Amino acid sequence: MNALTGHLSELGHGVVTTVELTVVTTIAALLIGMIIAILRISPVPMLRGIGTVYVEVLQNLPLLALLVLFVFALPQIGITFPLFTSAAIVIACYEGAYMAEAIRAGINTVAVGQAEAARAIGLTFSQSLRHVILPQALRAVIQPIGNICIALLMNTSLAAAVGVVELTQAANNVNLIEAQPIEVFTGAGIAYMLMALIIGFTTGRLERKLAIVR
Amino acid sequence: MRNDQKLLFDEPGPRGRRRIKIATIVGVIAVIAAIALAVRQFADHGELAADRWQPFSEWPIWRYLLTGLWATVRAAAATAVLGGAFGLLLALGRLSRRRVLRYLAGAYVEIFRTVPALLLIYVTLFALPHYGLNFSLFWKLVLPLVVSNSAAFAEIFRAGIRALDRGQSEAGLAVGLRPWQVMRLVVLPQAVLRLAPTLVSQLVGLLKDTSLGFVVSYTELLYSGQVLSSFTHLLIQTFMMVALLYLAVNASLSKFARVLQARGGRLFGRRRATTLGTRYRRWFPNGEV
16 A cells, blocks of 8 residues: 555645546536537527537547647647646537537427427527526436536546646556556546546435426 | 427517527627637648648548558457447346346446546556556557446446336246347347447447547557657647548448437338337327327
């Protein structure tokens, strides 16, 4: 256990960076996902098209390719951000596409009668969305959104490949010094599992609290 | 547009049509502004010059990138075959009547679903050689991907098998088939047919995962782009071409998944298997079932 206890501060920094990256990108991805999902069901064909193209492009490109493009290639045309910010922007945009699809799936589960009722009492598109459809849609997809959050947590490790020192990279650095791969990588793996467990537990509780039982 | 989405708004009247027109114009302007901004950034840094793009009209450069794409496809195919087979075994293990098998398969899936693939790659890169297990670059990429993707495949197969009507396996048992015969002859063929679109979508995810070859320095598409750009110094151009190649392959796979979805898993033959439900609907069109 010496390899782990001797480098607690490095590994701790790694965990903190991973948590920060996960929290920031989850919030941003949820916002992006909501906007894109609304675009994809809006009455304006042009906006629907923009939403579809966004989802198609970002779901079909590897996250690592996007990270490499953003971090290494964009500085060539004068677009530079701090490393952490770049990673956060790219991961948020990427996971936003998945969030959008999850939210849209939720909107499709809302009973047709709800939308008809909302229209019958004269609510406009945005009003019916805000007061009737979205509250029910979001409650229906808490579990899928939790799964996306777990995938997002695992995807933050890709930031290591472009130089962000998060948990995976910290573990790798410690291993390069200590040459105790089993201990170090198992420790990191357990840390990831615990974080995923916390996300799963939270979404489970949220779902029991908020889900509509039909 | 599908019907379920149309329910959210009425057929637009004159005012609605005007609003839609305005929103469309705003959308078009926003898109044009974004493109113009991007082009200006390119132009300001001299990246629009003809000699920065001209190499991409030459065959050797494309041959190099396409070789990379071929390596990506090979790695993805190996991962899909091994991961799919192992995932199926894991799913059968999780549904087995033996408790030991259930627990072992369950533990495997739960563990490797929540460990990043990159961490597993670091294990094959830096930990296993320590113990004398030094694979070729190809397997250093494919093995960790098989380990993590088999967990995902296991969950897909398990969900598909459990979603199948219980009556199917009960009928199989009732005519005297053994449990594994029921699984092989009755349950799996139907489950796999229904899962076909999901499995193809998983293929897209898997193909994206092979971009981790960038870390292993296995010359798949992304790493080929990296190597190429270190020779030509055309970073943004090269990576844009790489992105386009990924997009072309994955978008066609996604499209294929949607086609399969619409055709109930079948590409040829009957457009859609008649289910009991559709037959009932045909017999009792007024819903008096």
